Amino acid sequence: MWQGLTLGQYWPGHSFLHRLDPRTKILAVGLLIVALFGTRSLTGYGLVALLLFWSTFLARLPIAKLWRGLRPILILVLVTALINIFTLPGEVWTRMGPLTITREGVEMAILLSLRLVLLVWATTLMTLTTAPLQLTDGLETLFAFLKKVRVPVHEMALMMAIALRFIPTLFEEADRIQKAQMSRGADFESGSLPQRVKALLPLLVPLFVSSFRRAEELALAMEARAYTGGKGRTRYRRLRWTVRDTLSLALVLLVGAGAFALKAVGF
Amino acid sequence: MARPWLALSSSNPVPFIAVEGLHHSFGDVQALSGLDLTIQHGAFVAIVGGNGSGKSTLARCLNGLLLPQQGSVTVAGLSTSDPAALPEIRRRLGLVFQNPDNQIVAPVVEDDVAFGMENLGVPYETMRERVPWALEVVGLEGMEERAPSTLSGGQKQRLAIAGILAMEPQGIILDEATSMIDPQGRREVLSLIQKLRRERSMTVIWITHHMEEALLADEVVVLHQGTIVAQGKPARVLARPDLERWNLVPPPGVLLARALREEGVVVPEDVVTVEGLVDALCPSN
Structure with missing residues (x-):
């Protein structure tokens, strides 16, 4: 039951995209999100798609991996598209019984589907080519300025890292508890949905209890290793910003600006 | 100003750990009641006792995770009651816990080794040298990028020890560190500890309820109901006919x-x- 759920989707490698600074990738995704939401032009989206195609090529990922990232959102894309096709008022193309299809509806459906797909494509590329710990490091460094207004940036990054550390452990434990309950006659696999959800209770309660115990012990262990918070800490991982990063970010910026410009001139 | 007594005190060295009249209770439960203990530099001391004898409480008092409610604990001349001294005490005296899983913080092996050093503010270049060194000492070289969850119990405990070694301690407490791992892992940890004693003359405080492990120590301390009831050479203490009185199996x-x-x-x-x-x-x- 828990085997399929491995953590993160990171695909180790040494491609150009892998070697980029995590900050570059986070910022690039941010820029692309702004471009995708700020412009509603098909040509602009085409420009973004072109960039993503190229990046995917550069990342040397197996296409199946990328597809696995995109697959979960397809239903969402389909539903949004259908709702838009049939509900938007405008120039009527055809009627199908009580439903009408309008030109505006079709256009909007295409735009929104593209936006969603491109968005998830970009973030999947980032998570596939960036180790989880690098991602938390990148986020911590990027948002370090928020420490001035007392946002616990270091603590949040540490929380993310600890979560990454313990997710496999908790899955293992869930598996063990499940087997223990099954050996005592618990049935997790048959019955209606509410029944199955209810059957999970004897699994979740011990899992929660043991998680609290783990948390307590981990806190002690951290203290025993002289952890006193983020102040005065040095870092084992150093992020390195290179020309490559500057150029890549400039390119993404250019694409984003291009999308806005295309929209402004009415494409 | 000349201080002749300084020379005098160096000829009579301060013990690594000095515990005096230590009391600690959790609510109504008296865990430690008036405990005195001295451990010299480089000693290998086994602390044994039944469940609830106060072993773990003592371990936690030694590196300042628990503070003495009465009495004092001094490590390398530093008092655990002084909050400013705690990081240094914890650097000098590492603590390995019983559960191998719940003491590993980072999702990647090498980052976990660095965790303690990061907390102490060790410079980047030094950390980059010490992490591979510590992993080699514990025999985990080549596993730098593994996820800790993919390691065996014995490997996890050795990883915990590597994280402590990287902080360059003088001593290490192992609080029933082998009780949750398989015999193979137990042998790995034991031979590593003996290697650390041999090569780095590290002080080792080995808390256990395995009397066979206690036999390896230079000195055995028996705890019962929060006080020391017997202390001495393992062969002496463990051969006592009244060992069972303290819930110990000879x-x-x-x-x-x-x-x-x-x-x-x-x-x-x-x-x-x-x-x-x-x-x-x-x-x-």
Whole structure:
């Protein structure tokens, strides 16, 4: 039951995209999100798609991996598209019984589907080519300025890292508890949905209890290793910003600006 | 200003750990009541005792995770009651816990080794040198990028020890560190500890309820109801006929020696291992 759920989707490698600074990738995704939401032009989206195609090529990922990232959102894309096709008022193309299809509806459906797909494509590329710990490091460094207004940036990054550390452990434990309950006659696999959800209770309660115990012990262990918070800490991982990063970010910026410009001139 | 007494004190060195009149209770439960203990630099001390004898409480008092409610704990001349000294105390005296999983913080092996050093503010270049070094000492080289969840119990405990070694401690406390891992892992940890004693003359405080492990130490301390009830050479202490009174099971060699004596065989008093018995009874062997 828990085997399929491995953590993160990171695909180790040494491609150009892998070697980029995590900050570059986070910022690039941010820029692309702004471009995708700020412009509603098909040509602009085409420009973004072109960039993503190229990046995917550069990342040397197996296409199946990328597809696995995109697959979960397809239903969402389909539903949004259908709702838009049939509900938007405008120039009527055809009627199908009580439903009408309008030109505006079709256009909007295409735009929104593209936006969603491109968005998830970009973030999947980032998570596939960036180790989880690098991602938390990148986020911590990027948002370090928020420490001035007392946002616990270091603590949040540490929380993310600890979560990454313990997710496999908790899955293992869930598996063990499940087997223990099954050996005592618990049935997790048959019955209606509410029944199955209810059957999970004897699994979740011990899992929660043991998680609290783990948390307590981990806190002690951290203290025993002289952890006193983020102040005065040095870092084992150093992020390195290179020309490559500057150029890549400039390119993404250019694409984003291009999308806005295309929209402004009415494409 | 000349301070002649300084020279005097160096000829009479301060013990690594000095515990005096230590009391600690959790609510109504008295965990430690008036405990005195001195551990010299480079000693290998086993602390044994039944459940609830105060072993873990003592371990946590030694590096300042718990603070003395009465009495004092001094590590390398630093008092655990002084909050400013705690990071330094924890650097000098590492603590390995019982559960191998719940003491590993980072999702990647090498980052976990660095965790303690990061907390101490060790410079980047030094960390980059010490992490591979520590992993090599514990025999985990080549596993730098593994996820800790993919390691065996023994490997996880060795990883925990690597994280402590990287902080360059003088001593290490192992709080039942082998009780949750398989025999193979236990052997790995034990031989690593002996290597650290041999090569780095590290002070080792080995908390256990395995009397056979306690036999390896230079000195055994028996805790019962929060006080020290016996202390001395393992062969002496563990051969005592009243060991069971403190909820301890004597090591197999001692049990065998007792059984033999009941049968009328003359067995030397200080023999505590099965191998020792064989040697004593069959000198030609």
